[in-house]
Amino acid sequence: MSESIAVKAHQLYKAFGRxxxxxxxxxxxxxxxxxxxxxxTAAVIDASFEVKQGEIFVVMGLSGSGKSTLIRMLNxxxxxxxxxxxxGGTQITGIxxxxxxxxxxxxxxxxxxxFALLPHRTVLDNAAYGLEVQGFxxxxxxxxxxxxxERVGLSGWEDKFPSQLSGGMQQRVGLxxxxxxxxxxxxxxxxxxxxxxxxxxxxxxxxxxxxxxLGKTIIFITHDLNEAMFLGDRIxxxxxxxxxxxxxxxxxxxxxxxxxxxxxxxxxxxxxxxxASGVMEPAKSVVSASAGPRxxxxxxxxLQTSAAFxxxxxxxxxxxxxDKDVMRQVKAGERDLTAAVRTEVATVDGDAHLTDxxxxxxxxxxxxxxxxxxxxxxxxxxxxxxxxxxGNVSSNTGEVAVVEPPAxxxxxxxxxxxxxxxxxEDDLVGxxxxxxx
Numbered sequence: 001m002s003e004s005i006a007v008k009a010h011q012l013y014k015a016f017g018r019x020x021x022x023x024x025x026x027x028x029x030x031x032x033x034x035x036x037x038x039x040x041t042a043a044v045i046d047a048s049f050e051v052k053q054g055e056i057f058v059v060m061g062l063s064g065s066g067k068s069t070l071i072r073m074l075n076x077x078x079x080x081x082x083x084x085x086x087x088g089g090t091q092i093t094g095i096x097x098x099x100x101x102x103x104x105x106x107x108x109x110x111x112x113x114x115f116a117l118l119p120h121r122t123v124l125d126n127a128a129y130g131l132e133v134q135g136f137x138x139x140x141x142x143x144x145x146x147x148x149x150e151r152v153g154l155s156g157w158e159d160k161f162p163s164q165l166s167g168g169m170q171q172r173v174g175l176x177x178x179x180x181x182x183x184x185x186x187x188x189x190x191x192x193x194x195x196x197x198x199x200x201x202x203x204x205x206x207x208x209x210x211x212x213x214l215g216k217t218i219i220f221i222t223h224d225l226n227e228a229m230f231l232g233d234r235i236x237x238x239x240x241x242x243x244x245x246x247x248x249x250x251x252x253x254x255x256x257x258x259x260x261x262x263x264x265x266x267x268x269x270x271x272x273x274x275x276a277s278g279v280m281e282p283a284k285s286v287v288s289a290s291a292g293p294r295x296x297x298x299x300x301x302x303l304q305t306s307a308a309f310x311x312x313x314x315x316x317x318x319x320x321x322x323d324k325d326v327m328r329q330v331k332a333g334e335r336d337l338t339a340a341v342r343t344e345v346a347t348v349d350g351d352a353h354l355t356d357x358x359x360x361x362x363x364x365x366x367x368x369x370x371x372x373x374x375x376x377x378x379x380x381x382x383x384x385x386x387x388x389x390x391g392n393v394s395s396n397t398g399e400v401a402v403v404e405p406p407a408x409x410x411x412x413x414x415x416x417x418x419x420x421x422x423x424x425e426d427d428l429v430g431x432x433x434x435x436x437x
Contacts, residue, residue, distance in 0.1 A: 005086075006185055006217040007051040007074060012083035014044040014069050024082045033240050043069040045241040047083070052233075053184070056211055056218045060228040061238035067221045070238070071189050074219060075108045076100045088184065105134050109178035113190040117162040117173055124149060124158040126173050130181035141180075148180045149173075152206065168199035175203075179210070188220045192227065204230055225264060229253070229273040237261055250278045269355075270390050276357065277350030279389040280370045280379030283309050289318050293329035293337055296321055307366060309377060310341050317369060317377045319343040347371050350378055354389060361386055 015023040017040010026036050033042045044066045051057040059067045072078040074085055076092050084093045088107050092100055109130065117126050124142060127149050131141035149158050152172045162170055171191065178186050188207075192200045204227060211218055222228050228235050229249045236246045237257075245257035253273055256262040285308040287296045300308050300323050310318040318341055325340040346364035348357060349371060360368050367380035 004053045005050050006053040006088060007057075007219065008049075008084075008086040009070075009074065010048050010084045010086075012044055012047040012070070012073060012085065013042070013081045014066075014073060014078060015039075015081045016041045016043060020081045028082075042241050044073070047238075047243050049236055049243060049246055051217060051219060053217050054215045055233040056208075056220060056231050058220045058222060058228040058232035058235045059238060060222055060225065060232075060235055062223055064240075065238040066241040067223075067238050068189055071187050071219060071221050075104055075110060075187055105130075105181075107183050108185045108187060109181045109183045110187045110189070111171075111174045111178045111191045113193055117170060119162050122159050122161055123154055123165070123173050123176075126162070127176040127180050130177055134181070144182075145176070145180045148176045151179070151210070152176045166199075168195050168203060171195060171203060172206075175207070175210075179214070179216075185217045185219070188218060190221055190223070193222065193224065200227075207231065225268050226272070229268060237264065249273050250275065254278075271355035271358075272353050274354050274389055275350060276348050276352045276354070276368070276370045276381060277378065279354065279385055280350075280381050281385055283367075283369070283377055283380045285309060286311055286377070287321070287337070288312075289337065289341070291337060292335050293326045293340065296337055296340075297323065297326050297330060300326070309345075309369065309380075310337065311377055314374070315376045317345065317347070317371060317375055320345055320366065345369055348381075349373065354386060357381060357386055 013024045013027065015021075015027075015036075017023060019039050023036045023039050023042055026039075027033075027042055027045050033045065036042055047066075047070060049057075059070060061067045069078060073080050074087070076085075080093050084091055086092070087103055090103060090107075092103055095103075118129065121129070124145055128141040128145035131144060136144070146158060149155065152175055154169065154172055154176065157165065157169065162173065165173070171194075174191070192203050195203060207218070208231065210216070220228075220231055222231075229252075232249055234246060234248055235252055236243050237252065238244065239260055245252060245261050247255075250273070252261060253265050253268060253270065256265060285299060285303050285305045287299050287308045287310055289310050289312045296308055296310075300306060306323045307320055309320055312318050320342050321337065321340045322342070325342075326337070329337070329340055346360040346366065347369045348360065357368055361381070361383050367382040368386075369380055370378045372378055
């Protein structure tokens with residue numbers, strides 16, 4: 001993901017009423033939304049943020065928080081009362097209408113909650129509409145639109161009309177229309193909220209896949225916390241017209257800015273939000289593949305563990321060794337550790353969500369190893385750390401955590417994990433203070 005800025009909002013205000021400029025002056029001086037209610041409605045108050053090129057930036061809030069008003073200011077559908085919006089390096093607040101329309105055609109597409117399809121046009125012609133507005137020839141726009149229709153899973157439906165499609169398929173057409181325009185930025189206002197839960201999840205997953213493939217910058221509006229946590233690289237939480245926190249899903253879940261955000265996220269499915277890299281612990285019991293059995297045994301003795309990870313050059317994971325196997329090598333006078341290395345190690349990448357770790361953790365008596373894309377050892381996740389993360393407690397507190405399992409994880413899995421935890425120590429997280437975990 002590039003660090004260049006695709007969209008920048010600076011001190012944005014939007015006030016509806018008889019004296020909007022007076023409302024802004026009072027709000028900027030510290031007045032609350034309620035203080036200026038007699039003058040009108042303060043929809044957006046002092047909103048500032050930057051959206052990086054290639055990220056999914058989610059604006060989340062309850063009804064009336066100002067999020068839909070905010071997104072309409074980002075493409076000029078609503079004129080800001082005060083403040084500036086910059087799109088791709090061009091400030092769009094205060095520019096002439098003709099120039100603004102050109103920015104919309106070339107830089108920004110929008111996907112609406114209620115599809116906004118043209119009922120008398122086929123799927124293909126709806127998808128090609130933006131290209132028609134841009135002046136492409138009939139053959140070219142149909143060719144480009146067809147490629148996008150296939151990409152969103154509507155191949156074979158291109159000659160159907162919107163009335164012949166399900167809600168999920170209609171939303172795919174809306175997405176195809178936005179993608180066919182080939183703008184760098186997509187604005188999506190509650191785009192999936194009208195869909196059934198299963199179709200909604202399918203659309204969310206497809207959006208993430210398309211974004212990874214195409215590298216679009218997406219600003220997504222939602223009131224659904226789990227949707228925000230699943231989609232967002234970063235999330236802006238709005239309340240009463242103000243942005244109260246901007247951060248990654250992990251940041252917002254584990255370090256809420258205030259009581260409002262904390263209450264907002266208290267019921268989130270943590271297993272689908274927290275990632276392996278966010279909860280892993282350092283792997284202290286580690287030996288080099290070039291070390292001998294005596295060196296490996298010394299590491300395990302010093303850390304009071306019964307196993308150690310074995311790494312090669314660049315900390316690339318080779319496997320694990322057990323104390324009993326290494327002890328036999330020492331007694332036999334062997335100098336090469338290789339023969340004792342076991343390669344059956346439960347591993348995940350750092351982006352894996354905790355919901356994907358339960359089966360691995362249950363089936364492995366050792367901690368799950370977290371690797372990067374070059375198979376280098378980043379850290380480990382013992383069972384107790386996994387359970388503590390779900391219960392939002394530290395695995396080092398010494399207290400027993402009562403964890404309410406997310407609905408998506410079976411009670412049998414949780415029970416089996418707890419039994420396994422009680423029956424085996426997670427040996428590969430060594431403690432410099434003594435004692436195996």
